[in-house]
Amino acid sequence: MAPRKTLGESLREHGVSRRGFLKFCAATASMMALPPSMVPAIAAALEQARRPSVIWLSFQECTGCTESLTRSFSPTVEDLILDIISLDYHHTLQAAAGHQAEAAREQAMKDNFGEYLLVVDGSLPGPDMNPGFSTIAGISNHQMLEEALAGAKAVVAVGTCAAFGGLPAADPNPTGAVSVLDVVKDKPVINVPGCPPVPMVITGVLAQYLVFGKLPELDEYHRPLAFFGQSIHDRCYRRPFYDKGLFAESFDDEGAKAGWCLYRLGCKGPSTYNACATMRWNSGTSWPVESGHPCLGCSEPKFWDAGSFYAPLSSPLGSPTSTLLGAGVTGAIIGGAAAALAKKRTATVVADRQPVTVEELEQKL
């Protein structure tokens, strides 16, 4: 294998100017909530970084995460960062197919043992389920993951399916789908959820890894705090309308036209942690809430099973109306029975009453 180029060399080859590169470094610093004084350090670190080998495994997924990544913006430095990563195996993107593709994976695993980054998108069928539910080149997902894990430095679970099980794990979960974290116990796992994740978040996590050579700070769901530290609601440009109590009540009412808060239309922004509101989509053009649609909460666990996308966050999930009716009727019957019993007891007491006259009492004395 030819010696790996540094990132700086590759960027210059791709015609990226120094100015463009520094702008990217500044954006990375602000994304990671680092002070501007860190920009030169990031630039120096990125400049010298060697292309890390990345093996990308796609399991029970829809390719949406890869689509998000590749169709995002072109050409930008973020794109190039991905070009510059040595993406040694990605069965959707690579030219090789069949046994050659698998050979490339095995070669990359051998050459970079202990050093490569393993990226996974998609969930895995449950460990006790039929392994035939999802295979690549006849190899079950579990087997492929285990083989690739041995020499991996860390695992990045891209997309909600890999991070939390996602759509395959939604009720009734026919394949018993599990997340990467459910399977991987002995290697660091970074979750980059989203359906799909914001492209800049994927590249940002990789950039962070390149710059600091270590894994980012994570929240309890293993999500990088730099991108998932704040909720959509807290960063939403429609937040002032929520605070004022101005809500759209249907998708075409005056409130919707005026761009008011979408809480009543089912927005899950308050309970969703992601970077959409700050980074936006399509080169920063817009994002779901800006386009007039409530946040679905796609970067949170179980978002498919968290009730209707169009039911407000405060509305209950079960069947409370029938519960209320059923329990109310039962209660009324119990109350009626208790009252009837009490009345009957009173009637019995009255009927069995044995009056005593004063004379009788005096006789007893």
Place this chain on the structure above:
Amino acid sequence: MSDPMGFLLWVKGPAFDWALAIFALGMLARIVEIFILGRKKNYAEAKGGEWGPGFKTILTRSIADPGTFARAPFDVVVGWIWHLGFLIALFLFIPHVELFKGLLGIAWPGLPNPVVDAVTAITILGLIAALVHRLQHPVKKRISTPEDYLVWAVTFLPVLTGYLAYHRLINPYPLVLGLHILSVELFLVVFPFTKLTHAFTAFIARWYNGAIFGRKGVES
């Protein structure tokens, strides 16, 4: 259920259904029993109607009579403040209106969030003042039972956690929202078996008072 989102989905789903079932069953059992038992039949000749004075008394008894106010101004004023605040926060906060819409299929206009926020802050202060007064007033302290403190706690917690959730003072949000809903469920479960039932029975008792006096032809 072990993670914040799992916890939130549990309190919004099965836990809410259970709490609601206990509340509805308990309250309906008590109210139906009260109505079926009714009052002892009065054989005396009626000197006036029952319905009019009954409903009138439901309203008039909301205002404390001058004697009561003179004896316990603190209880009357603070009691009014936090009861009103509690009801405003419960029924006029937009997310709560959405909850009732999801539950009962009916909705009504709400208040702007900052108004509800201010009312909630006042309610929290009112409830704390009520507790401090209960602990400091020699007579009140002596006649307070564990039930009184339980009822205070299950009333206070939803207001407090609601305030914390609205201002996002505990992270992550699904955790604090889940705690808020859980505290409401505790309130619902305790409700039918404690003096919290006064939210319904107070009005029944006032009606009976008014009706009895009305029948006797005297003002209540």
